[in-house]
Amino acid sequence: MKNYIKNLQSDIPSAIVVFLVAIPLCLGIAVASGVNEFSGLVAGVVGGVVVGFLSGSHLSVSGPAAGLTAIVVAAVTKLPAVEAFFLAVVLAGILQLLMGFFKMGVIGHYIPNSVIKGLLAAIGIILIIKQIPYLIGIESGEYPALSELFSALAANVTPLAMFIGLIGIAILIVYETKWVKSKKIFQVVNGPLVAVLVGVLMYSFAGSGGAMNPGHLINLPVTNSFEEFTGLFQHPDFSYLANGDVWVIAVTLALVASLETLLGIEAVDKIDPYKRITPNNRELLAQGSGNIISGLLGGLPLTSVIVRSSANMNAGAKTKSSTIIHGLMILVCVAFFPAILNLIPKAALAAVLIFTGYKLAKVSLFKEYFRKGWDQFIPFVVTTGAIVITDLLMGVIIGIIVAVFYILRDNFRTSIFMVKDRDNYLLRLRKDVSFFSKPIIKKKFESIPENSNLLIDITRAEYIDRDIMETIQEFIEQAPNKNIKVQVSGTVMHGSGSKGFVNINQLKPKRVYDDVAH
Secondary structure, three states, X not given: OHHHHHOHHHHHHHHHHHHHHHHHHHHHHHHHHOOOHHHHHHHHHHHHHHHHHHOOOOOOOXXXXXXXXXXXXXXXXXXXOHHHHHHHHHHHHHHHHHHHHOOOOOHHHHOOHHHHHHHXXXXXXXXXXXXXXXXXXXXOOOOOOHHHHHHHHHHHXXXXXHHHHHHHHHHHHHHOOHHHHOOOHHHHOOHHHHHHHHHHHHHHHHHHHOOOOHHHEOOOOOOOOHHHHHOOOOOOOHHHHHOHHHHHHHHHHHHXXXXXXXXXXXXHHHHOOOOOOOOHHHHHHHHHHHHHHHHHOOOOOEEEOHHHHHHHHHOOOOOOHHHHHHHHHHHHHHHHOHHHHOOOEHHHHHHHHHHHHHHHOOHHHHHHHHHHOHHHHHHHHHHHHHHHHOOHHHHHHHHHXXXXXXXXXXXXXXXXXXXXXXXXXXXXXXEEEOHHHHHHHHHHHHOOOOOOEEEEEEEEEEEEOHHHHHHXXXXXXXXXXXXXXXXXXXXXXXXXXXXXXXOHHHOOHHHHHHHHHO
């Protein structure tokens, strides 16, 4: 406790910075997710206070994440009521608790990087697509029907809203320049905050005259009593427990939120100046507890968010007091100053989210994976496309299958290697040689001509499948018919256990399998 009190002089200013970053993101992600803005702020409070208190990370900041918007939008659309969605959030939290209890914090290490990056790129693309209507001032946030697209756009686009959105994107682009990043003041007065404030000023000067109607603004209820404020919280409906879609969405949220969190805290630990390591399983327990409470109060699902965490670290935070204080500040703002938040145009928030989406799916990322080779690029692109076309969970599954295919293919290609010098052939088995390699080794044997010498080198093989042993033995038995002399180099036990070149024809078939396998 003394350590937390001692560092308050650094943590309180950091909390203010994170609060200013979190407010526009909480509101924007709620709008993008298709739920009311209050749900995004509830998640911000729970992520700061509850997860901040329980987490073992000192710099990580949790809250509603852009990475989950695609799942939330699909869930809210598919489920019969928003209360069923909040139930799915609670169930996802319970699943995360179980993952933490069963020490599943290593799950993130088993997902190929190409699939993870493809997931993030897909989320970025979906964010951009979903926010364009708000950016150009379509009040409903929905695309018109294709047959009426141009006429509907002409009738529904609000010029002032579009101008606010484009100015917001321009501000965020400027904030990415090296000069702005080098100035300390711009780390406090951050890009999303400036984009939102400029949007508020533009609306105040021009929109109040009728250029924009109130439907283009955030709409938080203004309460006059504690009872009215507590009445704003929504709650899950447990009668939907028998709904299969609720469980599918809960599992999807638990897996994706856990994966995003584990990747997020790993990134935060790398930039922590004190090099502290966050316990993965404790983090799953903290996130699970946070999602249970968020769902019970009508909030969005939570993850560790790298944008807020980076802002926290850059502002000089030293302990998790900063995270907790920022959550309390959001609570105070929502309870006592909602009228100020209601001045924010949705187009300004759309600009923040579109730019966030671009950073997740920027062109340089596609170029980077293209340079890495087809075995990295194809799983990356397939994951991205599959998520955009289908849904997040199905897209990730498809991406993993493609990535595993390339891993196995590369293993097959490199596990069996053959070279020749005149009539002498060397067949080398490397790494793990499974039964999947049987067609390859048979093809190699068929290519060896009559009157040749073959050396089978097994010294570099860590594992050789029984099917491969049988294939080798079959070839050895047939080799004399083509006058092919076969020898084996490796740890082949014969008699007293001598090593080196051993004529495998002198060994009994069963002994060959046992000897080579060992």
